Amino acid sequence: KAGVTQTPRYLIKTRGQQVTLSCSPISGHRSVSWYQQTPGQGLQFLFEYFSETQRNKGNFPGRFSGRQFSNSRSEMNVSTLELGDSALYLCASSLEARETQYFGPGTRLLVL
Amino acid sequence: SQQGEEDPQALSIQEGENATMNCSYKTSINNLQWYRQNSGRGLVHLILIRSNEREKHSGRLRVTLDTSKKSSSLLITASRAADTASYFCATVDYGQNFVFGPGTRLSVLP
Numbered sequence: 001k002a003g004v005t006q007t008p009r010y011l012i013k014t015r016g017q018q019v020t021l022s023c024s025p026i027s028g029h030r031s032v033s034w035y036q037q038t039p040g041q042g043l044q045f046l047f048e049y050f051s052e053t054q055r056n057k058g059n060f061p062g063r064f065s066g067r068q069f070s071n072s073r074s075e076m077n078v079s080t081l082e083l084g085d086s087a088l089y090l091c092a093s094s095l096e097a098r099e100t101q102y103f104g105p106g107t108r109l110l111v112l
Numbered sequence: 113s114q115q116g117e118e119d120p121q122a123l124s125i126q127e128g129e130n131a132t133m134n135c136s137y138k139t140s141i142n143n144l145q146w147y148r149q150n151s152g153r154g155l156v157h158l159i160l161i162r163s164n165e166r167e168k169h170s171g172r173l174r175v176t177l178d179t180s181k182k183s184s185s186l187l188i189t190a191s192r193a194a195d196t197a198s199y200f201c202a203t204v205d206y207g208q209n210f211v212f213g214p215g216t217r218l219s220v221l222p
Contacts, residue, residue, distance in 0.1 A: 102157065
Protein backbone atom coordinates (compact mmCIF):
# COMPACT_ATOMS: atom_id res chain seq x y z
CA LYS A 1 0.00 0.00 0.00
CA ALA A 2 1.15 3.51 -0.68
CA GLY A 3 1.97 5.53 2.41
CA VAL A 4 0.55 8.82 3.57
CA THR A 5 1.37 11.63 1.18
CA GLN A 6 1.41 15.32 1.91
CA THR A 7 1.62 18.22 -0.49
CA PRO A 8 3.35 20.51 -0.82
CA ARG A 9 6.50 19.45 1.00
CA TYR A 10 7.80 22.98 1.45
CA LEU A 11 6.05 26.30 1.46
CA ILE A 12 7.07 29.90 2.02
CA LYS A 13 4.40 32.46 2.77
CA THR A 14 4.27 35.96 4.17
CA ARG A 15 2.35 37.20 7.18
CA GLY A 16 -1.33 37.73 6.56
CA GLN A 17 -1.57 35.22 3.73
CA GLN A 18 -3.45 31.97 3.95
CA VAL A 19 -2.31 28.45 3.14
CA THR A 20 -3.89 25.11 2.36
CA LEU A 21 -2.10 21.84 3.00
CA SER A 22 -3.20 18.51 1.63
CA CYS A 23 -2.99 14.99 2.95
CA SER A 24 -3.83 11.68 1.26
CA PRO A 25 -4.17 8.85 3.78
CA ILE A 26 -3.37 5.20 3.32
CA SER A 27 -6.10 3.49 1.34
CA GLY A 28 -8.82 2.23 3.67
CA HIS A 29 -7.93 4.54 6.54
CA ARG A 30 -10.80 6.78 7.53
CA SER A 31 -9.16 8.64 10.40
CA VAL A 32 -6.87 11.54 9.56
CA SER A 33 -5.13 13.64 12.20
CA TRP A 34 -3.07 16.78 11.86
CA TYR A 35 -0.21 17.92 14.08
CA GLN A 36 1.99 20.98 14.29
CA GLN A 37 5.60 20.46 15.27
CA THR A 38 7.87 23.29 16.38
CA PRO A 39 11.15 23.24 18.34
CA GLY A 40 9.57 25.18 21.18
CA GLN A 41 6.18 23.47 21.55
CA GLY A 42 6.94 20.01 20.24
CA LEU A 43 4.20 17.97 18.59
CA GLN A 44 0.80 19.48 19.13
CA PHE A 45 -2.50 17.97 18.03
CA LEU A 46 -4.56 20.14 15.71
CA PHE A 47 -7.62 18.06 14.82
CA GLU A 48 -8.83 14.64 13.80
CA TYR A 49 -11.33 13.76 11.11
CA PHE A 50 -13.20 10.53 10.65
CA SER A 51 -15.62 9.90 7.79
CA GLU A 52 -15.75 13.62 6.92
CA THR A 53 -16.54 14.67 10.51
CA GLN A 54 -14.24 16.48 12.88
CA ARG A 55 -14.15 14.33 16.01
CA ASN A 56 -11.47 16.03 18.05
CA LYS A 57 -9.88 19.42 18.07
CA GLY A 58 -6.75 20.68 19.79
CA ASN A 59 -6.20 24.01 21.43
CA PHE A 60 -5.55 26.15 18.37
CA PRO A 61 -7.22 29.40 17.27
CA GLY A 62 -10.01 29.43 14.72
CA ARG A 63 -7.51 30.46 12.03
CA PHE A 64 -6.69 26.77 11.81
CA SER A 65 -9.37 24.75 10.10
CA GLY A 66 -9.65 21.52 8.20
CA ARG A 67 -11.93 19.26 6.31
CA GLN A 68 -12.10 15.73 5.02
CA PHE A 69 -13.53 14.58 1.76
CA SER A 70 -15.53 11.46 0.97
CA ASN A 71 -12.38 9.70 -0.28
CA SER A 72 -10.76 10.40 3.14
CA ARG A 73 -8.32 12.93 1.73
CA SER A 74 -7.96 15.86 4.07
CA GLU A 75 -6.96 19.48 3.86
CA MET A 76 -6.02 21.94 6.52
CA ASN A 77 -6.15 25.68 6.11
CA VAL A 78 -4.44 28.41 8.05
CA SER A 79 -5.70 31.91 7.48
CA THR A 80 -4.03 35.21 8.34
CA LEU A 81 -0.64 33.59 8.80
CA GLU A 82 1.59 34.69 11.66
CA LEU A 83 5.34 34.23 12.09
CA GLY A 84 4.65 31.71 14.85
CA ASP A 85 2.84 29.45 12.39
CA SER A 86 6.19 28.46 10.90
CA ALA A 87 6.39 24.77 11.63
CA LEU A 88 6.40 21.25 10.29
CA TYR A 89 2.79 20.17 9.74
CA LEU A 90 2.30 16.44 9.96
CA CYS A 91 -0.64 14.41 8.84
CA ALA A 92 -1.30 10.89 10.08
CA SER A 93 -3.85 8.31 9.10
CA SER A 94 -5.16 5.27 10.91
CA LEU A 95 -7.95 2.75 10.80
CA GLU A 96 -9.20 4.08 14.10
CA ALA A 97 -8.05 7.16 16.00
CA ARG A 98 -6.77 5.21 19.00
CA GLU A 99 -4.67 2.80 16.98
CA THR A 100 -1.33 3.04 15.22
CA GLN A 101 -0.94 6.24 13.28
CA TYR A 102 0.96 6.33 10.00
CA PHE A 103 2.60 9.65 9.35
CA GLY A 104 3.33 11.46 6.14
CA PRO A 105 6.65 13.23 5.55
CA GLY A 106 5.18 16.58 6.56
CA THR A 107 4.87 20.01 5.04
CA ARG A 108 7.44 22.51 6.21
CA LEU A 109 5.87 25.97 6.29
CA LEU A 110 7.95 29.10 6.66
CA VAL A 111 6.16 32.36 7.30
CA LEU A 112 8.17 35.51 6.59
CA SER B 113 0.60 20.47 30.19
CA GLN B 114 1.97 17.52 28.23
CA GLN B 115 0.42 14.14 28.96
CA GLY B 116 3.57 12.21 28.19
CA GLU B 117 6.95 13.37 29.43
CA GLU B 118 10.04 11.57 28.19
CA ASP B 119 13.18 11.22 30.19
CA PRO B 120 16.01 11.89 29.48
CA GLN B 121 15.68 14.74 27.01
CA ALA B 122 18.87 13.64 25.30
CA LEU B 123 20.94 10.48 25.42
CA SER B 124 24.31 9.71 23.85
CA ILE B 125 25.67 6.16 23.76
CA GLN B 126 28.17 4.02 21.87
CA GLU B 127 27.15 1.52 19.21
CA GLY B 128 26.35 -1.84 20.75
CA GLU B 129 25.17 -0.39 24.04
CA ASN B 130 21.56 -0.44 25.21
CA ALA B 131 19.44 2.71 25.32
CA THR B 132 16.60 3.19 27.78
CA MET B 133 14.04 5.96 27.57
CA ASN B 134 11.22 6.61 29.99
CA CYS B 135 7.81 8.17 29.62
CA SER B 136 5.51 9.36 32.38
CA TYR B 137 1.91 10.41 31.99
CA LYS B 138 -0.88 11.80 34.12
CA THR B 139 -4.28 10.36 33.23
CA SER B 140 -5.87 7.00 32.46
CA ILE B 141 -4.95 5.67 29.07
CA ASN B 142 -6.29 3.22 26.52
CA ASN B 143 -2.85 2.53 25.10
CA LEU B 144 0.62 4.01 24.85
CA GLN B 145 2.66 4.13 21.68
CA TRP B 146 6.29 4.83 20.84
CA TYR B 147 7.39 6.57 17.66
CA ARG B 148 10.73 7.44 16.09
CA GLN B 149 11.48 10.55 14.06
CA ASN B 150 14.58 11.04 11.99
CA SER B 151 15.69 14.66 11.69
CA GLY B 152 12.66 16.73 10.69
CA ARG B 153 10.83 13.95 8.90
CA GLY B 154 7.60 12.09 9.57
CA LEU B 155 7.19 9.85 12.58
CA VAL B 156 7.45 6.09 12.32
CA HIS B 157 5.42 3.87 14.62
CA LEU B 158 7.52 1.49 16.69
CA ILE B 159 5.25 -0.29 19.12
CA LEU B 160 1.85 -0.06 20.81
CA ILE B 161 1.17 -1.39 24.29
CA ARG B 162 -2.34 -1.55 25.69
CA SER B 163 -3.31 -0.61 29.22
CA ASN B 164 -3.84 -4.27 30.18
CA GLU B 165 -0.38 -5.30 28.95
CA ARG B 166 2.84 -5.05 30.93
CA GLU B 167 5.53 -5.79 28.39
CA LYS B 168 5.92 -6.11 24.62
CA HIS B 169 8.81 -6.96 22.37
CA SER B 170 9.51 -6.16 18.75
CA GLY B 171 12.92 -7.09 17.42
CA ARG B 172 15.48 -5.14 19.44
CA LEU B 173 12.77 -3.12 21.15
CA ARG B 174 11.28 -3.87 24.54
CA VAL B 175 8.52 -1.73 26.01
CA THR B 176 7.14 -1.94 29.51
CA LEU B 177 4.08 -0.29 30.96
CA ASP B 178 3.32 0.29 34.63
CA THR B 179 -0.15 1.78 34.90
CA SER B 180 0.11 2.07 38.69
CA LYS B 181 3.09 4.39 38.28
CA LYS B 182 1.76 5.85 35.04
CA SER B 183 5.04 5.21 33.31
CA SER B 184 6.51 3.34 30.38
CA SER B 185 10.01 2.56 29.23
CA LEU B 186 11.50 1.83 25.83
CA LEU B 187 14.64 -0.26 25.69
CA ILE B 188 16.67 -0.51 22.48
CA THR B 189 19.23 -3.28 22.72
CA ALA B 190 22.51 -3.47 20.81
CA SER B 191 22.05 0.01 19.40
CA ARG B 192 23.27 0.98 15.94
CA ALA B 193 24.19 4.32 14.39
CA ALA B 194 20.95 4.08 12.39
CA ASP B 195 18.99 4.25 15.67
CA THR B 196 20.03 7.89 16.02
CA ALA B 197 16.73 9.76 16.08
CA SER B 198 14.19 11.38 18.36
CA TYR B 199 11.86 9.03 20.19
CA PHE B 200 8.39 10.04 21.31
CA CYS B 201 5.83 8.40 23.50
CA ALA B 202 2.19 9.08 22.78
CA THR B 203 -0.64 8.38 25.15
CA VAL B 204 -4.12 7.66 23.90
CA ASP B 205 -6.99 8.13 26.30
CA TYR B 206 -10.53 6.84 26.10
CA GLY B 207 -11.64 10.07 24.48
CA GLN B 208 -9.34 9.17 21.57
CA ASN B 209 -7.05 12.06 22.43
CA PHE B 210 -3.56 11.41 21.13
CA VAL B 211 -0.91 13.33 23.09
CA PHE B 212 2.79 13.24 22.35
CA GLY B 213 5.57 13.94 24.81
CA PRO B 214 8.50 16.28 24.04
CA GLY B 215 10.73 13.39 22.98
CA THR B 216 14.17 11.99 23.73
CA ARG B 217 17.01 12.73 21.31
CA LEU B 218 19.15 9.62 21.00
CA SER B 219 22.63 9.78 19.49
CA VAL B 220 24.41 6.50 18.82
CA LEU B 221 28.10 7.05 18.21
CA PRO B 222 30.03 4.63 15.96
